[in-house]
Amino acid sequence: xxxxxxxxxxxxxxxxxxxxxxxxxxxxxxxxxxxxxxxxxxxxxxxxxxxxxxxxxxxxxxxxxxxxxxxxxxxxxxxxxxxxxxxxxxxxxxxxxxxxxxxxxxxxxxxxxxxxxxxxxxxxxxxxxxxxxxxxxxxxxxxxxxxxxxxxxxxxxxxxxxxxxxxxxxxxxxxxxxxxxxxxxxxxxxxxxxxxxxxxxxxxxxxxxxxxxxxxxxxxxxxxxxxxxxxxxxxxxxxxxxxxxxxxxxxxxxxxxxxxxxxxxxxxxxxxxxxxxxxxxxxxxxxxxxxxxxxxxxxxxxxxxxxxxxxxxxxxxxxxxxxxxxxxxxxxxxxxxxxxxxxxxxxx
Amino acid sequence: xxxxxxxxxxxxxxxxxxxxxxxxxxxxxxxxxxxxxxxxxxxxxxxxxxxxxxxxxxxxxxxxxxxxxxxxxxxxxxxxxxxxxxxxxxxxxxxxxxxxxxxxxxxxxxxxxxxxxxxxxxxxxxxxxxxxxxxxxxxxxxxxxxxxxxxxxxxxxxxxxxxxxxxxxxxxxxxxxxxxxxxxxxxxxxxxxxxxxxxxxxxxxxxxxxxxxxxxxxxxxxxxxxxxxxxxxxxxxxxxxxxxxxxxxxxxxxxxxxxxxxxxxxxxxxxxxxxxxxxxxxxxxxxxxxxxxxxxxxxxxxxxxxxxxxxxxxxxxxxxxxxxxxxxxxxxxxxxxxxxxxxxxxxxxxxxxxxxxxxxxxxxxxxxxxxxxxxxxxxxxxxxxxxxxxxxxxxxxxxxxxxxxxxxxxxxxxxxxxxxxxxxxxxxxxxxxxxxxxxxxxxxxxxxxxxxxxxxxxxxxxxxxxxxxxxxxxxxxxxxxxxxxxxxxxxxxxxxxxxxxxxxxxxxxxxxxxxxxxxxxxxxxxxxxxxxxxxxxxxxxxxxxxxxxxxxxxxxxxxxxxx
Ligand SMILES: [Cu+2]
Ligand SMILES: [Cu+2]
Numbered sequence: 001x002x003x004x005x006x007x008x009x010x011x012x013x014x015x016x017x018x019x020x021x022x023x024x025x026x027x028x029x030x031x032x033x034x035x036x037x038x039x040x041x042x043x044x045x046x047x048x049x050x051x052x053x054x055x056x057x058x059x060x061x062x063x064x065x066x067x068x069x070x071x072x073x074x075x076x077x078x079x080x081x082x083x084x085x086x087x088x089x090x091x092x093x094x095x096x097x098x099x100x101x102x103x104x105x106x107x108x109x110x111x112x113x114x115x116x117x118x119x120x121x122x123x124x125x126x127x128x129x130x131x132x133x134x135x136x137x138x139x140x141x142x143x144x145x146x147x148x149x150x151x152x153x154x155x156x157x158x159x160x161x162x163x164x165x166x167x168x169x170x171x172x173x174x175x176x177x178x179x180x181x182x183x184x185x186x187x188x189x190x191x192x193x194x195x196x197x198x199x200x201x202x203x204x205x206x207x208x209x210x211x212x213x214x215x216x217x218x219x220x221x222x223x224x225x226x227x228x229x230x231x232x233x234x235x236x237x238x239x240x241x242x243x244x245x246x247x248x249x250x251x252x253x254x255x256x257x258x259x260x261x262x263x264x265x266x267x268x269x270x271x272x273x274x275x276x277x278x279x280x281x282x283x284x285x286x287x288x289x290x291x292x293x294x295x296x297x298x299x300x301x302x303x304x305x306x307x308x309x310x311x312x313x314x315x316x317x318x319x320x321x322x323x324x325x326x327x328x329x330x331x332x333x334x335x336x337x338x339x340x341x342x343x344x345x346x347x348x
Numbered sequence: 349x350x351x352x353x354x355x356x357x358x359x360x361x362x363x364x365x366x367x368x369x370x371x372x373x374x375x376x377x378x379x380x381x382x383x384x385x386x387x388x389x390x391x392x393x394x395x396x397x398x399x400x401x402x403x404x405x406x407x408x409x410x411x412x413x414x415x416x417x418x419x420x421x422x423x424x425x426x427x428x429x430x431x432x433x434x435x436x437x438x439x440x441x442x443x444x445x446x447x448x449x450x451x452x453x454x455x456x457x458x459x460x461x462x463x464x465x466x467x468x469x470x471x472x473x474x475x476x477x478x479x480x481x482x483x484x485x486x487x488x489x490x491x492x493x494x495x496x497x498x499x500x501x502x503x504x505x506x507x508x509x510x511x512x513x514x515x516x517x518x519x520x521x522x523x524x525x526x527x528x529x530x531x532x533x534x535x536x537x538x539x540x541x542x543x544x545x546x547x548x549x550x551x552x553x554x555x556x557x558x559x560x561x562x563x564x565x566x567x568x569x570x571x572x573x574x575x576x577x578x579x580x581x582x583x584x585x586x587x588x589x590x591x592x593x594x595x596x597x598x599x600x601x602x603x604x605x606x607x608x609x610x611x612x613x614x615x616x617x618x619x620x621x622x623x624x625x626x627x628x629x630x631x632x633x634x635x636x637x638x639x640x641x642x643x644x645x646x647x648x649x650x651x652x653x654x655x656x657x658x659x660x661x662x663x664x665x666x667x668x669x670x671x672x673x674x675x676x677x678x679x680x681x682x683x684x685x686x687x688x689x690x691x692x693x694x695x696x697x698x699x700x701x702x703x704x705x706x707x708x709x710x711x712x713x714x715x716x717x718x719x720x721x722x723x724x725x726x727x728x729x730x731x732x733x734x735x736x737x738x739x740x741x742x743x744x745x746x747x748x749x750x751x752x753x754x755x756x757x758x759x760x761x762x763x764x765x766x767x768x769x770x771x772x773x774x775x776x777x778x779x780x781x782x783x784x785x786x787x788x789x790x791x792x793x794x795x796x797x798x799x800x801x802x803x804x805x806x807x808x809x810x811x812x813x814x815x816x817x818x819x820x821x822x823x824x825x826x827x828x829x830x831x832x833x834x835x836x837x838x839x840x841x842x843x844x845x846x847x848x849x850x851x852x853x854x855x856x857x858x859x860x861x862x863x864x865x866x867x868x869x870x871x872x873x874x875x876x877x878x879x880x881x882x883x884x885x886x887x888x889x890x891x892x893x894x895x896x897x898x899x900x901x902x903x904x905x906x907x908x909x910x911x
Binding site: 035036037038039045046048049052053056057060063064067068070071074075078079080088089090091092093094095098099102103106107109110113114117118120121122124125126177181182183185187189192193194195196198199200201203204216217218219220221222223224225226227228229231303323324 | 423424425428502503504506508509510511516601602604605606607608641642643644646647648649650672673674676677680681684685688689691692695696698699700702703705706707708709710711712720723724727728731732734735737738739740741742743744745746747748811812813814815816817818819820821822825826902905907910911
């Protein structure tokens, strides 16, 4: 028997579908090293959200299976067979009972979903902060992050360090979110969902990380040309590591006489109008604080590894990594470049 | 069974025999000056299809750029312009004109009228929309402005403040964006007023409101929604222009303005807008599914009530786009609840469509294939919508590729699928010729597969933490292969659309002659000639039920006995 035409075409097309599915299963085979996946939470709000999301997935998944099976059954069972027979099927115009049933059931589902959701909203948003909580102010800039620790008196950039918390004696971190220019959004999926940084509208969020390590994420609200490279790196340190880190960051910039030429370049070629190096004349606030530049693993808000070559190339031409970034190429000579790079390399 | 002669009033074709072929220029002229609802409907449709191709072309560049990590195919500046234009185009130059394409062409035919209530307003609205569209695209040339920077807007289609302030957006690109939407917005208002007036005052004898075809009902509700929602958008554009040129500070955060304010204005428009765009899709399915299942629509009053219900509730959910902007816990809970409530009338609609198919004799011609796929996709989109309404989970999903997947399931999986269904279904009416079924099936299956390869995969990219609006991504995030799959799916869809375009043109030229009523359907438009004469119906039709042609074809068992 000849297959109906819609099925014949469908079969060929189905082959293409299988091919595509094969490709995508290949995609899942390889796992990345550090993932910004929302299904690998390591900190409390993210963990609560994860549990909630699994519950919602179960409900919606069940609805999908029921309705989609019904639909599939209807498609198979009621498709027109014999083309000769052109009698019309029985006409049914509606049924109040049936209609009522499929109104009431969704209403019940909504009630359950809403109550569960509301509980989590209030639990996260209205959680009291313990005394031990660390306060950090996050300031979004086009296209980098500034972090201030008011109690510790620190100003750092691009790589956020927070202490590991433990379930018995929680030391969560409370983040105050501000913006210096456009809207941004702070999103490190393994720690917490995103909250926006909006000018003139201070926001806040908290995290309570339970596993140490590095967590990645990125700005999640379009903020201009280099929005894509406004990456986030959060280091969850053990209490000892964190104390050592704070200790180092609190020191003024290294004053090494052997790199005096480089420092002169830095202080005469406008770098210092935009950058701060604590303890020197450089007090610019437009760009990232460079006092402890070498303590960071990356440059340009997580875009490139912090190596000498990258640093030199960045100073020579920021656009070669991050076209449209707000740091101008300063047209330094090769020797000036070497000198200033060497100077920056002493800022441990 | 096709092409029976129907003894319904008004079905006579009284067109005078054609007086010679008119020249090319005369034809063009007659289209430009026309106030005929059918021609305007077709012009809206052509405008929409043209920009669908343009917007699709833009996305081609985007998908090539994102196919592999750290790609340098296009610069970030160009990428940002492309996605801004893609979004703006698809919403304002494709989705909106489509509303009016369907409404203009179909409503007078379905309610037995000779034209819209205000034919000149109709033409005016169309030309406003068309010129607004040209204006937006002119920004590619004119957007440089005095500063020599910025051509074409690059602020996303949300155009969030303060990126649109002069400090962040020098040049004129943002002005083109704001003014173009202002102009098309007025066109939209004119169209919406016209549709409501037409349905309220032009119905033929016997066509009570509760006998109006669901298609017409949905577009009327849609127009009501448009009247309410375009207004805040227009107001916001005016405020933006005041900020940019007259020194006001509504959104200018550097001078104490509120970015927050724009968000509310934008989403009070933006959320209902989604329903504005999807209602024509509901409308088409509400015609196609009954006809191809050979059954009356199940629960007509419930369908009408659900449509009005959706429209109403959709006005109170806008801040679910703002769960991450730092609302109070009570605010977040409220908008989570109101959003979940939309699921109830939406569920009713899906169940009623399925119930219509239940017990029927379903013929899977191309229009029905598209509508069946739509049901699955709309179900999925509804469920991902529920996931997004769960505010805490939304903090993760918002602004990620999951959201992109969700709304493309609506914009493509529901709207574009139904637009295709509608075109295959009514093409014979508008042109007098059938579209090729074999090509139609190729089109359907390829598009269906391409759609799922692309958009199913995008959900997983969202789970993996990939945000939208990024022109590139590092290789270590685990997004590489999935992005490649998404791009491949896009390509398959592109091929399907080319098949469709070919089918459209070749069927127009040499498709088999359709006759008045090729699908053996039941609404009034099928009682007149294909294409309908300029006056639609020679005499005013008289109807006795929701399916006037059913009554004629089945005098032994007419509908009006049951309604
Ligand atoms: Cu950003
Ligand atoms: Cu919405």
